[in-house]
Amino acid sequence: MNERKLRRNQNGVRYAKWGYLFILPFFLAYFIFTFVPQVLTIYNSFFENYREGLKQVGPNFVGFRNYVALFTPDKTGTINILKYAGNTLALWVMGAIPQLVIAMLLAIFFTSYRLHIRGQQFFKTVIYMPNLIMASAFSMLFFTLFSNVGPVNQLLQAWGLSDVPIDFFAYKGTVRGLICLMNFLMWFGNTTILLMAGIMGIDQDLFEAANLDGASSLQVFFKITLPLLMPILIYTIITAMIGGLQMFDVPQVLTNGKGMPDRTSMTLVMYLNNYLGGSKNYGMSGAISVIIFIITGLLSMIVYRSLTKKD
Amino acid sequence: MKKLVALLLALVMVFALAACGQSAAPAASTATTTEAAAPAEDAAPAEEAGEGKVFNIYAWNEEFKGFFEKYYTVPEGVTVNWIIVPSDNGAYQDALDEALLNQANAAADDKVDMFLAEADYILKYVDSDFTQDVTALGVNEFSNAYKYTVQAASDEAGTVKGVSFQCCPSALIYRRSIAEDVLGTSEPDEVQALLDSWDKFNAVAADAKAKGYYMTASFAETYRPFSNNCTSAWVDEDNNLQFDPQITAWMEQTDEFIKNGYTLTAGVWDEEKNVQMFGDGKTMCFFGPAWYFNFCMGNAQDPDKGCSGDWAICEGPAAHFWGGTWLLAPAGTDNPSMLADVMDTFINDEEVCTALVANEAQFSNNMAVNAKFAADPDYGSEFLGGQNDVAVFSAMTDNIVWENHTIYDQLLNEGLQNALQEYYRGSVDQDTALQNFYLYVNEKYPTIVTP
Numbered sequence: 001m002n003e004r005k006l007r008r009n010q011n012g013v014r015y016a017k018w019g020y021l022f023i024l025p026f027f028l029a030y031f032i033f034t035f036v037p038q039v040l041t042i043y044n045s046f047f048e049n050y051r052e053g054l055k056q057v058g059p060n061f062v063g064f065r066n067y068v069a070l071f072t073p074d075k076t077g078t079i080n081i082l083k084y085a086g087n088t089l090a091l092w093v094m095g096a097i098p099q100l101v102i103a104m105l106l107a108i109f110f111t112s113y114r115l116h117i118r119g120q121q122f123f124k125t126v127i128y129m130p131n132l133i134m135a136s137a138f139s140m141l142f143f144t145l146f147s148n149v150g151p152v153n154q155l156l157q158a159w160g161l162s163d164v165p166i167d168f169f170a171y172k173g174t175v176r177g178l179i180c181l182m183n184f185l186m187w188f189g190n191t192t193i194l195l196m197a198g199i200m201g202i203d204q205d206l207f208e209a210a211n212l213d214g215a216s217s218l219q220v221f222f223k224i225t226l227p228l229l230m231p232i233l234i235y236t237i238i239t240a241m242i243g244g245l246q247m248f249d250v251p252q253v254l255t256n257g258k259g260m261p262d263r264t265s266m267t268l269v270m271y272l273n274n275y276l277g278g279s280k281n282y283g284m285s286g287a288i289s290v291i292i293f294i295i296t297g298l299l300s301m302i303v304y305r306s307l308t309k310k311d
Numbered sequence: 312m313k314k315l316v317a318l319l320l321a322l323v324m325v326f327a328l329a330a331c332g333q334s335a336a337p338a339a340s341t342a343t344t345t346e347a348a349a350p351a352e353d354a355a356p357a358e359e360a361g362e363g364k365v366f367n368i369y370a371w372n373e374e375f376k377g378f379f380e381k382y383y384t385v386p387e388g389v390t391v392n393w394i395i396v397p398s399d400n401g402a403y404q405d406a407l408d409e410a411l412l413n414q415a416n417a418a419a420d421d422k423v424d425m426f427l428a429e430a431d432y433i434l435k436y437v438d439s440d441f442t443q444d445v446t447a448l449g450v451n452e453f454s455n456a457y458k459y460t461v462q463a464a465s466d467e468a469g470t471v472k473g474v475s476f477q478c479c480p481s482a483l484i485y486r487r488s489i490a491e492d493v494l495g496t497s498e499p500d501e502v503q504a505l506l507d508s509w510d511k512f513n514a515v516a517a518d519a520k521a522k523g524y525y526m527t528a529s530f531a532e533t534y535r536p537f538s539n540n541c542t543s544a545w546v547d548e549d550n551n552l553q554f555d556p557q558i559t560a561w562m563e564q565t566d567e568f569i570k571n572g573y574t575l576t577a578g579v580w581d582e583e584k585n586v587q588m589f590g591d592g593k594t595m596c597f598f599g600p601a602w603y604f605n606f607c608m609g610n611a612q613d614p615d616k617g618c619s620g621d622w623a624i625c626e627g628p629a630a631h632f633w634g635g636t637w638l639l640a641p642a643g644t645d646n647p648s649m650l651a652d653v654m655d656t657f658i659n660d661e662e663v664c665t666a667l668v669a670n671e672a673q674f675s676n677n678m679a680v681n682a683k684f685a686a687d688p689d690y691g692s693e694f695l696g697g698q699n700d701v702a703v704f705s706a707m708t709d710n711i712v713w714e715n716h717t718i719y720d721q722l723l724n725e726g727l728q729n730a731l732q733e734y735y736r737g738s739v740d741q742d743t744a745l746q747n748f749y750l751y752v753n754e755k756y757p758t759i760v761t762p
Contacts, residue, residue: 074746
């Protein structure tokens with residue numbers, strides 16, 4: 001008995017507790033900063049809880065009333081939250097597709113041993129640079145650039161391309177275009193660096209072998225790079241999507257919270273923010289948060305499934 | 312050593328992941344529940360000995376701080392603590408509300424002892440238990456203050472809860488040279504006679520257009536002259552949203568002005584409007600009080616491109632005011648007698664009020680002092696080509712009314728202008744713009760019933 005116990009202790013030095021100890025900080029941080037707020041948000045979404053002036057109304061339990069209110073069509077028959085979800089997705093997709101394509105191209109150029117681009121560090125730094133500017137400052141810059149009396153309109157008029165100033169903020173296409181352009185500029189560097197890391201992780205022998213076998217560049221890309229890059233690509237797409245669904249700062253500052261024109265550039269989080277600003281409506285904004293959470297979860301699952309599907 | 316490194320790494324991980332955890336949270340919503348704190352109890356009477364050593368003032372900019380530091384002598388042993396939060400996106404009111412809601416539980420030195428508020432949202436504080444009667448504190452002399460400034464700081468029962476250190480009658484500010492071209496005169500009295508009703512104003516707008524000028528430089532330029540004269544509030548007794556005839560009249564006028572090119576689609580504070588103030592600007596009329604042309608028309612005062620001296624003021628088609636800073640008395644302050652003294656100084660101390668007019672380009676809230684300047688033939692504003700602005704403002708104040716205001720005013724006025732701007736810019740039709748306004752109202756005030 002005693003002997004056996006002794007032996008077991010001698011044989012296996014128990015490292016497990018150190019493992020748990022090392023992952024403990026993450027779980028503590030996750031619990032305090034993510035899990036608790038998340039549960040509280042869900043809890044709050046079932047309450048009527050807002051301020052009118054300085055008068056606090058609630059919190060009173062109202063069940064699913066906030067959710068019902070969100071999905072009730074307004075007088076024109078629009079279910080507003082769906083409209084804003086659509087805006088958010090459109091803004092993300094319009095920005096993310098060019099972002100992925102350009103980032104992929106750049107990543108391939110930078111990692112290609114045949115092209116052997118010089119000054120890589122310099123270019124990597126430059127393309128990452130826009131990400132270092134605060135989104136709000138960047139948006140203010142664009143707002144000023146494209147205003148009716150801004151430099152862009154002055155140039156257009158000076159070159160004779162337009163007689164009257166173009167009101168960039170009066171059209172859905174231009175406002176959305178500007179938002180997508182800004183998101184693209186801010187994030188393509190980040191994506192490029194992630195994808196480069198992914199490509200550099202692929203065994204160079206494979207590329208060499210393919211070249212020896214006479215594969216064309218396109219064949220190399222579709223048969224070797226892309227399949228082996230898939231895990232990183234999925235990670236990139238899903239994180240970009242989570243970020244995209246929470247899009248807030250750029251459109252908020254660019255349109256001064258109005259989501260103009262006709263609320264077509266209002267994202268879900270801007271909508272949430274409308275309820276918080278002034279009336280501190282935690283009930284409704286909690287309900288919107290939960291819906292964003294559900295949408296994010298569903299979309300991530302769909303993207304993950306469709307990209308990892310074995311044929 | 313290894314253990315130390317391990318500990319360090321673990322700590323780094325905590326911080327790194329804490330940061331990740333936060334940004335990955337599903338939404339930027341903070342889930343804190345703010346409970347209504349019971350309104351602070353009424354402050355102890357002023358005569359009670361032992362006042363607080365720290366006097367906390369909440370403000371949204373440095374303007375009043377400057378006057379306070381120059382003209383008010385702080386009692387010995389008291390430290391004045393300024394809590395200045397810019398008003399962008401309601402940040403000032405958010406900070407102030409938190410402080411007031413927490414007033415009862417705050418330590419004596421952390422209590423709000425005075426706070427500043429603007430006309431647009433003053434009722435939110437005045438019509439609440441978070442402010443207190445200043446007459447009980449010893450501020451009783453309002454005979455020299457302008458009536459509307461006292462009404463604005465009074466609750467429904469007529470209890471005065473604060474004072475304004477300035478009076479802000481808003482004038483029609485016009486370019487003399489353009490008026491000369493359009494109206495054939497630039498003399499304030501004659502210009503006033505030609506622009507003293509909206510019918511005349513609209514007719515002159517057409518003449519100005521014919522000569523290549525804009526009447527105003529923002530679609531919302533005439534909003535306040537109309538909205539200040541409303542005969543009904545934004546909501547009726549059942550909290551239904553209603554449009555006063557004055558608001559509808561503004562909408563009709565603006566519609567005409569935009570269609571005919573008499574004005575621009577810029578907002579009141581937009582750069583597009585501000586460039587019109589330069590010497591080569593094409594706009595005849597602006598509306599604003601003393602603070603507007605002294606501090607917000609920088610382009611007109613530009614030494615190279617400006618046109619200082621080419622301006623004059625008159626009452627215009629409708630008496631109105633714009634802005635103004637009120638000093639309000641929070642319930643529960645631990646410095647009641649100093650609070651009363653500050654208020655009294657800025658409305659009744661002749662020396663201080665005189666200095667405000669002479670040195671600070673303010674129109675003071677003291678009729679006697681203003682009358683002195685109005686009668687002084689040597690007093691005049693350089694910007695206005697030597698015109699005595701105090702005299703014009705003094706004559707205007709009798710016609711200003713403070714009526715039909717609600718705690719909703721600020722956001723509803725802003726919301727309506729923002730929504731209609733899209734219509735004037737041609738993005739949406741008027742019905743859609745109004746629908747968007749109703750959506751905005753529903754988001755901000757769940758209790759208001761929209762059409």
